[in-house]
Amino acid sequence: MGTDRHSExxxxxxxxxxxxxxxxxxxxxxxxxxxxxxxxxxxxxxxINSLKDGSGLVPVAVDYGVFGRVLQNDRFVNAMLLSAxxxxxxxxxxxxxxxxxxxxxxxxxxxxxxxxxxxLVGTLLLPIEVTIMANIETIxxxxxxxxxxxxxxxxxxxxxxxxxxxxxxxxIPSELRxxxxxxxxxxxxxxxxxxxxxxKPIIGSFVLISFLGAWNQYxxxxxxxxxxxxxTIQVALRNLGKSEITDLNFGYAAALLSAVPLLIxxxxxxxxxxxxxxxxxxxx
Amino acid sequence: MTTTxxxxxxxxxxxxxxxxxxxxLLFLGPTMAxxxxxxxxxxxxxxxxxxxRPNRNSFIEGADEWIGFSNIWDNLASETFTAAxxxxxxxxxxxxxLGLTAGICLAVAAxxxxxxxxxxxxxxxxxxxxxxxxxxxxxxxxLQPENGLWRDVDWLSxxxxxxxxxxxxxxxxxxxxxxxxxxxxxxxxxxxxxxKEAARLDGYGTVRNFFSxxxxxxxxxxxxxxxxxxxxxxxxxxxxEILQPVKTAQPLLYKIADPDGASTISTRAVxxxxxxxxxxxxxxxxxxxLEKRVHYGN
Numbered sequence: 039m040g041t042d043r044h045s046e047x048x049x050x051x052x053x054x055x056x057x058x059x060x061x062x063x064x065x066x067x068x069x070x071x072x073x074x075x076x077x078x079x080x081x082x083x084x085x086i087n088s089l090k091d092g093s094g095l096v097p098v099a100v101d102y103g104v105f106g107r108v109l110q111n112d113r114f115v116n117a118m119l120l121s122a123x124x125x126x127x128x129x130x131x132x133x134x135x136x137x138x139x140x141x142x143x144x145x146x147x148x149x150x151x152x153x154x155x156x157x158l159v160g161t162l163l164l165p166i167e168v169t170i171m172a173n174i175e176t177i178x179x180x181x182x183x184x185x186x187x188x189x190x191x192x193x194x195x196x197x198x199x200x201x202x203x204x205x206x207x208x209x210i211p212s213e214l215r216x217x218x219x220x221x222x223x224x225x226x227x228x229x230x231x232x233x234x235x236x237x238k239p240i241i242g243s244f245v246l247i248s249f250l251g252a253w254n255q256y257x258x259x260x261x262x263x264x265x266x267x268x269x270t271i272q273v274a275l276r277n278l279g280k281s282e283i284t285d286l287n288f289g290y291a292a293a294l295l296s297a298v299p300l301l302i303x304x305x306x307x308x309x310x311x312x313x314x315x316x317x318x319x320x321x322x
Numbered sequence: 323m324t325t326t327x328x329x330x331x332x333x334x335x336x337x338x339x340x341x342x343x344x345x346x347l348l349f350l351g352p353t354m355a356x357x358x359x360x361x362x363x364x365x366x367x368x369x370x371x372x373x374x375r376p377n378r379n380s381f382i383e384g385a386d387e388w389i390g391f392s393n394i395w396d397n398l399a400s401e402t403f404t405a406a407x408x409x410x411x412x413x414x415x416x417x418x419x420l421g422l423t424a425g426i427c428l429a430v431a432a433x434x435x436x437x438x439x440x441x442x443x444x445x446x447x448x449x450x451x452x453x454x455x456x457x458x459x460x461x462x463x464x465l466q467p468e469n470g471l472w473r474d475v476d477w478l479s480x481x482x483x484x485x486x487x488x489x490x491x492x493x494x495x496x497x498x499x500x501x502x503x504x505x506x507x508x509x510x511x512x513x514x515x516x517x518k519e520a521a522r523l524d525g526y527g528t529v530r531n532f533f534s535x536x537x538x539x540x541x542x543x544x545x546x547x548x549x550x551x552x553x554x555x556x557x558x559x560x561x562x563e564i565l566q567p568v569k570t571a572q573p574l575l576y577k578i579a580d581p582d583g584a585s586t587i588s589t590r591a592v593x594x595x596x597x598x599x600x601x602x603x604x605x606x607x608x609x610x611x612l613e614k615r616v617h618y619g620n
Contacts, residue, residue: 048434059431060442067428067445070496073463073471086469094471135356138349148346157357164361167557168598171578171590172364172371195356225345254453256560261579272455276564293459300451305444315450315501316508316543 078104078290085287104291114292116267117274124259124270125252127190132248133241136199141229143200144207145215161197166258174261184265193252202244202317206237243314246307253300271296368598371591389588397592402577402585406593407600410573412487414555417494421551422544424495425502430532432503433510443507449500454493458564461493465565486571490561498551509543510536538617545616549608553601574600 048056076097077085084099092098108114142148143155166173173192174183182188210233218228234241259270266274275296279289304311372394374386397403428446432439449457464472467480478489513536521535537544559575569576577585578593585593 048436053436056431056434056436060436060439063428063431064442064445067449067496067499070460070464071448074460077463089469094469135352139353142346142349146342146346146349148343151346154350154354157354157362161357161361163598163602164365165553165557167559167575167578168594168601169361169364169368171580171587171594172367173360175367175371175587176359176364192356192360195353197357200353225342250451254455256453256455257575257579260560260563261581272453272560275455275459289459290463293456297452297456300453301448304448304451308444308447311450312447312504312508316505 074290074294078287078294080287082284082286101287104287105295108288108291108295111278111288111292113266113274114271114278114295117269117271118296120268121253121271124186124189125249127186128193128252129245129248131190131194132196132199133245135195136203136244137229137234137241139195139200140203140207141225141233143204145225145228145233158197158200166192170257170261173258177262182262184263184268186268188262189259189268189270192258196248199244199248202240202314203237205317206240207233210236239310239313242307243310243317246303246311247314249303250300250311365598368591368594371587372595375586375588393588394592394595397589398596400589402589403593403596406572406574406577407596409483409487409571410556410558410575413491413494413558413571413573414552416488416491417498417555418548418551420491421495421498422502422547424499425547426506426544428499428503429506429510433507446503447500449497450504452497454497454558454560455564457493457497458561461496462565465489465492467567480566481568481570483570486566490565490571493561493565494555494558498554501551502547505543505547506540509540513539541616545608545612548612549605552604552608556597556601556604 073095076095079100079102080088080097081099081101085094085097088094088098139158143151148154177183177188177192182191214232214236215228218232223231254272255270256272260273263269263273275289275293278292279285279287373389373391375389376386377384432443432446452460462470464470465478465480467473472478477485478492479485480489517535517539518531521531526534557575558573559579562569562571562573562576563581574593574597578590578597580590
């Protein structure tokens, strides 16, 4: 390796070596995705029959129509729309409540501030996995099982979101706050005209993380709703295409299509997503 | 500046404080309401259900029945709980070290200037965007006992409890590797070029360089990952439900969520508190063990 700090780009044989390593690793990571694509475009019965004497690694009796059938399937469409609606409610709710709460912690003086903060930190020890059993009882008591409220309200606040946005607000120079004071800005005006616009990148990262969490969650929607019409896509995936053996490829196609929105987000907003995921893990 | 500030503070201080308290209540209200109802109230209810058997019979009026502290000890010592704890512990031990190692390797491989490196970085991070449910369905193409590609690989068979945990671990390792990759890559890219350079000039070899310079620099990220991945593994559920045709391996969450209706409310409440305790204990232990080795810098 050269001593010049800009000569880091490997060349020649070294570059070839690294490319083969990277391509091999990519092949390993993508292998299960590849087999899922093969399964989804292969007609179910011919594929299963082919397993006896084939590798199962190549598509059999290719039928791309399966994706069209998934997109026209009421249950799939309904589950996707429900997931979208629930995610939208949760993300909007979390961004709103977290922004307001973060503002209170950074810019407002009030009694029991330390206690309020401790309450916040404490919720990190009480994830839905720990509380699910009691929470299901609670929403049963108030008749929220199988309802949009039941699927969303428990997630309308986020300690992670508050910490993240609070960190952004803490970075706002105090001169700006003082200037706004002299201009006679009210808190609301300062919040929406200065604090939020300045913190847009962080809030953007939080929107992505929040959406990822809301769209991907499984445990709560699995138990908070048992009606088919109130199954999110993650829950519906478990049973899609399980009823008919000729439909076995249907479930795989549905799983792939359900991941497309997230894949688009991952590619389009990679930087922001990484910033959100790494918040707290990497200093600086 | 100080004088302006002081004057402003003294003149309007009490009125402002009063106003701000009202505003703070308004701003914090929604958050606190959600946390009160869905984080702390359930904690109270878990303790209550552990000590009282709720009267669920709407035809007979009656108070909930006190079953006492013995309900807690008996259930924590029960075969059901210890077996589930064992499944979760094995799953954690199989998925966290392997996932971490795999993710670190991916990050080290992809942390270099090469044409098209972004494509590889996107591929390596793609498992972050797949939900546990999608990942589980994806891996049924390999693990399904009848027609998965690995149906003849005995040590990954979903039909027996021990091998089922291994099989399900494969999915979690795949996902953990992606998350580890994303976070470690970001940490590696945050290591100042001068430090890597200085180590190289000191004549450190690549391997020694990695362990004595790079690892300490990214240790906060590794610490964070260790805690997050362990907690996730202890609380895993979806993979176990989606992948197994017959639920031979049942982790803690399976007993808590109890899709088969096998346990009473009071038993599941104790299990939930058990998970709560185990999670806190393991996190504290990790902090104590790892904290000394973490280099936070300034």
